[in-house]
Amino acid sequence: MEEFTAEELSEAHRALLSTLHKCEKMDATKLGKSQQTLLERRIAALKIALTLIEKEQVKNERGEKTL
Numbered sequence: 740m741e742e743f744t745a746e747e748l749s750e751a752h753r754a755l756l757s758t759l760h761k762c763e764k765m766d767a768t769k770l771g772k773s774q775q776t777l778l779e780r781r782i783a784a785l786k787i788a789l790t791l792i793e794k795e796q797v798k799n800e801r802g803e804k805t806l
Contacts, residue, residue, distance in 0.1 A: 752792045759785040
């Protein structure tokens with residue numbers, strides 16, 4: 740797996756967090772059924788990505804090697 744700098748991880752985290760907040764603010768009732776499903780899946784994927792970035796940042800702070 741590719742190694743990322745602390746700055747790259749931080750910037751990616753900031754960008755994904757911003758996108759997550761925008762998705763969560765959307766009024767899903769105004770969307771069609773398929774768009775609602777896509778939005779729900781997108782939000783879930785963003786939460787997973789943010790969690791993985793946060794875990795990687797903790798590993799980097801501790802000086803641990805990644806897989």
